[in-house]
Amino acid sequence: MTTRFGLLGAGRIGKVHARAITSDANAQLVAVADAFPAAALAVAAQYGCAVRSVDDILAASDIDAVVICTPTDTHADLIEAFARAGKAIFCEKPIDLSLERVKSCLAVVRDTGATLMVGFNRRFDPHFAAVRAEIDAGTIGAVEMVTIISRDPGAPPVEYIARSGGIFRDMTIHDFDMARFMLGEEVATVSAVASVLTDPAIGVAGDYDSVSVMLTTATGKHCTISNSRRATYGYDQRVEVHGALGSVAAENQRPVSVEVATAKGYTRPPLHDFFMTRYTEAYAAEIAAFIAAVRGKAAAAPSGEDGLLALALAEAALKSVDERRAVAVAEVLG
Amino acid sequence: MTTRFGLLGAGRIGKVHARAITSDANAQLVAVADAFPAAALAVAAQYGCAVRSVDDILAASDIDAVVICTPTDTHADLIEAFARAGKAIFCEKPIDLSLERVKSCLAVVRDTGATLMVGFNRRFDPHFAAVRAEIDAGTIGAVEMVTIISRDPGAPPVEYIARSGGIFRDMTIHDFDMARFMLGEEVATVSAVASVLTDPAIGVAGDYDSVSVMLTTATGKHCTISNSRRATYGYDQRVEVHGALGSVAAENQRPVSVEVATAKGYTRPPLHDFFMTRYTEAYAAEIAAFIAAVRGKAAAAPSGEDGLLALALAEAALKSVDERRAVAVAEVLG
Amino acid sequence: MTTRFGLLGAGRIGKVHARAITSDANAQLVAVADAFPAAALAVAAQYGCAVRSVDDILAASDIDAVVICTPTDTHADLIEAFARAGKAIFCEKPIDLSLERVKSCLAVVRDTGATLMVGFNRRFDPHFAAVRAEIDAGTIGAVEMVTIISRDPGAPPVEYIARSGGIFRDMTIHDFDMARFMLGEEVATVSAVASVLTDPAIGVAGDYDSVSVMLTTATGKHCTISNSRRATYGYDQRVEVHGALGSVAAENQRPVSVEVATAKGYTRPPLHDFFMTRYTEAYAAEIAAFIAAVRGKAAAAPSGEDGLLALALAEAALKSVDERRAVAVAEVLG
Amino acid sequence: MTTRFGLLGAGRIGKVHARAITSDANAQLVAVADAFPAAALAVAAQYGCAVRSVDDILAASDIDAVVICTPTDTHADLIEAFARAGKAIFCEKPIDLSLERVKSCLAVVRDTGATLMVGFNRRFDPHFAAVRAEIDAGTIGAVEMVTIISRDPGAPPVEYIARSGGIFRDMTIHDFDMARFMLGEEVATVSAVASVLTDPAIGVAGDYDSVSVMLTTATGKHCTISNSRRATYGYDQRVEVHGALGSVAAENQRPVSVEVATAKGYTRPPLHDFFMTRYTEAYAAEIAAFIAAVRGKAAAAPSGEDGLLALALAEAALKSVDERRAVAVAEVLG
Known part of the structure; x- marks a missing residue:
């Protein structure tokens, strides 16, 4: 079963993850969203995916997982929204700069039972x-x-x-x-x-x-x-x-x-x-690990707690x- | 302008070249041929190209260049045929095991003015x-x-x-x-x-x-x-x-x-x-160099003479x- | 002018310094003292020097400098005694385990104007x-x-x-x-x-x-x-x-x-x-540096203050x- | 038992061997010979040995072994003379530049049963x-x-x-x-x-x-x-x-x-x-090996045949x- 991806953020690191997703035989990049339409269009053209809004990706039935590469101050809100929408989430570090905000975000993740992996790539x-x-x-x-x-x-x-x-x-x-x-x-x-x-x-x-x-x-x-x-x-x-x-x-x-x-x-x-x-x-190995986690082949690590x-x-x-x-x-x- | 490729031979090294071609923004893999249909089909499925016969690739108007990864004893004949068909040619080494056969093959290349590059990858x-x-x-x-x-x-x-x-x-x-x-x-x-x-x-x-x-x-x-x-x-x-x-x-x-x-x-x-x-x-760098040569950005080297x-x-x-x-x-x- | 040495302590590190002194064209090992007569005799036999008591070395007119390799708790007293006797002193680290004792010892060195070098060999x-x-x-x-x-x-x-x-x-x-x-x-x-x-x-x-x-x-x-x-x-x-x-x-x-x-x-x-x-x-280089210092070719470093x-x-x-x-x-x- | 040495040749490499001999507890440098008296005197002064002629060393009853560091064209003659005199011989390489001369020299060594080691220091x-x-x-x-x-x-x-x-x-x-x-x-x-x-x-x-x-x-x-x-x-x-x-x-x-x-x-x-x-x-290790050979603790290697x-x-x-x-x-x- 192929994991279908939405990419949030089409900047430098977003492009790196787009390539990793499309190179993986078990994954498909379905859509990309970015506050700058040109950035989203560039990724869409190169990798043959759609451009959608974050809300559309949130509501999409053809998307299983998201990769969050947006600015740091949006991470916690996006994690909570996608956790509630039942999507698996890979989020670039940090979850937030405030320990309190990270804790409340992780509480939502815990409550929803969402899969969350944090991007400590090293x-x-x-x-x-x-x-x-x-x-x-x-x-x-x-x-x-x-x-x-x-x-x-x-x-x-x-x-x-x-x-x-x-x-x-x-x-x-x-x-x-x-x-x-x-x-x-x-x-x-x-x-x-x-x-x-x-x-x-x-x-x-x-x-x-x-x-x-x-x-x-x-x-x-x-x-x-x-x-x-x-x-x-x-x-x-x-x-x-x-x-x-x-x-x-x-x-x-x-x-x-x-x-x-x-x-x-x-x-x-x-x-x-x-x-x-x-x-x-x-x-590349990080996204492969996330795909394996979404497919139930491994735990999602580093976890939100590792981020905290x-x-x-x-x-x-x-x-x-x-x-x-x-x-x-x-x-x-x- | 995108260089459109035919791949001759879908074995181990053929697959490596298929990946290199599809990863290059200036190239497109149009068709693959192999004596074993299953091998050709596998490459076609993974990289989204057609399966064709060697003759069809030879005659194709939508193919500019070929990569020859077939058994050694077919190399010289294929080089001559594709040189005459006006295609650019990348051929795995050696051109042939016989010095005489290599010389006669290179004479055809010279006469046709074809672009030929030999796969000394190192x-x-x-x-x-x-x-x-x-x-x-x-x-x-x-x-x-x-x-x-x-x-x-x-x-x-x-x-x-x-x-x-x-x-x-x-x-x-x-x-x-x-x-x-x-x-x-x-x-x-x-x-x-x-x-x-x-x-x-x-x-x-x-x-x-x-x-x-x-x-x-x-x-x-x-x-x-x-x-x-x-x-x-x-x-x-x-x-x-x-x-x-x-x-x-x-x-x-x-x-x-x-x-x-x-x-x-x-x-x-x-x-x-x-x-x-x-x-x-x-x-990967070798195929990039060949693509650059086909696009007229560089000489095709190593050349047939290097192979000889x-x-x-x-x-x-x-x-x-x-x-x-x-x-x-x-x-x-x- | 040759620097004439007394060696105080004929243990493991004393032997190392004995070899360094005798290998140096500008130095001569005149006498060795050790609480264990056998240890002193062994060094004397190998390097052709006399065995003397610490007091004799202190009083000797044919000795310009001493190398102190005795137990740590004797260092400060020996430094003071030899400083007052006008000998140049190389002392294995540490001068003492008590900061106060080191300070009082260095005061004597300062007052007497003695040359003191501490054995931070690295x-x-x-x-x-x-x-x-x-x-x-x-x-x-x-x-x-x-x-x-x-x-x-x-x-x-x-x-x-x-x-x-x-x-x-x-x-x-x-x-x-x-x-x-x-x-x-x-x-x-x-x-x-x-x-x-x-x-x-x-x-x-x-x-x-x-x-x-x-x-x-x-x-x-x-x-x-x-x-x-x-x-x-x-x-x-x-x-x-x-x-x-x-x-x-x-x-x-x-x-x-x-x-x-x-x-x-x-x-x-x-x-x-x-x-x-x-x-x-x-x-070897450390003793050579001390010999150079005694001969006025360089400052004695590391100094007592470095030890402190x-x-x-x-x-x-x-x-x-x-x-x-x-x-x-x-x-x-x- | 101490091996008593004569050194033939007090040039650059002769001095190296003089130091090695005097540093070895099982050896003693008794005499040095050199065509240039000043060179011999310098070694004698530094290491406390006598200056003698080659003939005196050849005849000496207080010398067991020689180290030959003279010019190449004297090697074979000296080896033969000292072999006949019953001395153990260490000779710098080469024995001679002529294969024939080396062979005749080694015949004398064989006949006399002399110990010969050749200076392949590496x-x-x-x-x-x-x-x-x-x-x-x-x-x-x-x-x-x-x-x-x-x-x-x-x-x-x-x-x-x-x-x-x-x-x-x-x-x-x-x-x-x-x-x-x-x-x-x-x-x-x-x-x-x-x-x-x-x-x-x-x-x-x-x-x-x-x-x-x-x-x-x-x-x-x-x-x-x-x-x-x-x-x-x-x-x-x-x-x-x-x-x-x-x-x-x-x-x-x-x-x-x-x-x-x-x-x-x-x-x-x-x-x-x-x-x-x-x-x-x-x-240093080379001379130590020669001393061991003279003392019967090891074979003399590299041998004259190795030199040949x-x-x-x-x-x-x-x-x-x-x-x-x-x-x-x-x-x-x-």
Whole structure:
């Protein structure tokens, strides 16, 4: 049985998901909606689907599932509406920037029994997934310490930063989810420090560009996260997990792997310079996982609760920076 | 203007090309032909094209170009027929196992002025292409010595070997083309040694499984090639070019790049175990290059002459093994 | 002019320094003292020097400098005595486990004008020194974030741990010094978490085996440190510095660098399993630097103040763990 | 029992061996001889040994073994004289540039029963030795194909080349020995090509600077060797052995292993730029092995016959270049 899709939002990430849906033998892209008709028409032309309004997709009997790629402040309302309409929902992260709003949204999802998956695409990166697979296989024994280094080639526009919720909620949130994915145990406390080192304009906008975080779990496992908005050498994305029997690490990725040797030394090219080329395979695997979930072949993960918990860690990190102390996650989760 | 394609042969590699054609915004897959109707129907169903006979494709006014993925012994005849029909032709290597037949076929291509491109896909591998780009950029200065190590995870079935023309014509031929691609100068002499080390059945079938080759050019550049039909650690494909100012090398490729550290040491996964996963990007880039050539945006390369010259090097290598001497390429090219 | 040495302590590390002194064309090992006569005699026999008492070395007119490798609780007294005797002093870290005692000892050093160098050998490791050289050369621009991962192959005996001052004072202290060496700016705050994950006996002894630390400087630079007493894959010692223009990292070291490829993957040997083989070159370079300092060719660094500050960071880390908050270094330095 | 040494030749390599002898607890350097008194005096002063004439060393009752580091054309005569004098002999390679002279020299060694070891130091490099250890451990199964890439940072002075016997006898000879060390079976045929690519003056002196060689054994194993007199990126020394169950490779060595990442990519430093720093450990291990042989703890290897066979491969390679054919080693060995 083919899963029939509606796509909400035909922007950059919407197009990525459109391609993933149409490439999947078990899925069909039926309709696309976007506030900008031209954007919707472009996707419709390329992938041979209809352009419809969100309301029409909501009411459509020929659509089983939606992919929500609209602006963040519409996510929670759309999730609630489509949950009530009985559609399966894939939503780009975050569900909302407010913990309270996320909680009320997830209550609706729970009540309706809707399938909801949140777009933490990095879990589906084959390299990070291979790290997790080694943990699951017992290769490194009990997990003890996770090290995440995550740096972007450059900061987004300051206008974006001003409404993104800040570095912890829009960038570190991926690492918080990765930490939970690798630790295999809930985070108990968050300690964070933050500064503005790459661009004063980021500080003026009320945000940080360089942050370090330490997480602990109830049994004493640790995770450190190091983030910067700027890495001249490309998209720096590393995860390393140290355990009782050994360690496993995912290496950085580059578009081509050649090495040039000259009198100046041995040089390999910079890393990917864009998250969409870095995570090409992850985006495709993520939608495949959602399709499998809709078809009942697997649980929908990361779930709405995963989205909630990652956001709670971001809140706790902010509080830790402000209060210069370790913050218990329970304090922010309520 | 969209290039309209006919696909001849719906086997393993035909399917790869079908996907590449349909993914290209400048191309359309109109029809597929295969001696086995079921194979053609499967491709037609997945990619929404028609099933036709070869003759119908030959006569079709709605087809501009064909991709030939049929058995080797049909290649030369098909090339001639489609060249005469005014279609652009992409043909899997080799054009034929007989140097004479290749020459007569290329004469027809020349006379008809047809566009012909031969499927030496490795030139389009992004890593090997990056090596060549560094040469072209002058990074390593004048090329002096090329080292090619090329080993397959395992030998093909002995029945395949028996009719493949042997290791030099079916496996080393890729490396001969790569050598010419990197040397930037025609090969003048070929010295080769060959033995059966991995499976006596290969020797019984009249072939070798382990070969080493030295090539020289008129100005004294060298290339060494080392081939084995069996590498337990996967598809080992390395090219290194040493020049006056430095060296450039393409590293091996693996499906995921993680590293596990335990008391036994640091372990990375084996390499790709299949040429189709190893060369996924190369196949797509190759068809894109052909489409660009058909649209007049680039020359069709590798050309039929490239196919002829790689086959001539294989002939010379065989002669060198038999006669235990360096063989001038001119001896076999006539 | 040759620097004439007395060696105080003929144990494991004393022997390493004895070899370094005798290998240096500008130095001579005149005498050795040890509470265990057999230990002193062994060094004397191998390197052709005299055995003397500490008091005789203190009074000797043929000795210019001493290397102190005796138990920690004797360091401060010996430094004071030899400073007053006008000898140049190299002392293994730490000067003392008590900040107050270190301060009073350094006051004597200051008053006497003695040359004092403290044995933070890692600054002299060629790989870490090369990292610092790249910073000094401006290759990575202004330093922003330092990442130190430092794991021992195995914990020392629990009896050692019980009197070592604990993981922060005996193990992390090296990383605190490295952090200061790389940050190029004093540490302002310390946040730390600590747990017992590898061996409950360590907890029983009142110590931790797994710690994570975040440091900040006044201008907002960060450093994270991750320590474990146990790494199955060997002596894991990495330093990475991220700056405005790039990043520089020191790779791990292993006794031999070969790689084996089999069906199980690509395997390199484990790392060094002992700090003395890992830091062989560092120990020799450290003594060479001290000799240069005694001969007036360079400043004696790391200095006594460097020893004091590293210990202060250890104190602050302990306080941070206990009080679950960021601790200002000024709080412990007084 | 201590082995008492005479050192013949106090030049660059003589000094290296002097240090190795004096560092070994089982050896003592008694005397040094050199045609230039100043050179001998310098070694004597540094290591506390006597200066004597070669004849005095030959007659000395307090000397058990000699290390011959004199010019090549004196080697064979000295070996014969010291063999007759009952001394154990370590001789730098080559024994002589003439196969006939080597043979007659080895006849004397055989007749006198003298211990003779030839200085193919690379067998003692810990990385290459580890490759061989993996072969011996069966990790890669039966050896099939050996790949040796060996490039010098720069050519020696043309005057040296003119009397060195040429690239095959002075440079490739190390690789011929390495090939035999790794193949574990005698070489049956040699095919070689050679050209002048780096410096025309080398051609004027009658030599080549760029050579490629293929070796085969009776059972069909192969080895390829690629040599250049010039590598801008340092001393390029790689050995890789491919076998039935896998492959093992020794990586290149550099003075420090750091990596810098900037917008231009990831850069590691060039390799060692001098054979004495590249092979520091190998020289020490080589003398240790000789001392063990003199003390009856091990066979003296590489032996005089190993020296003969490597030279024979060089002769065969030259013949192959000249006659453009595979040359059987038996043709030159007679």
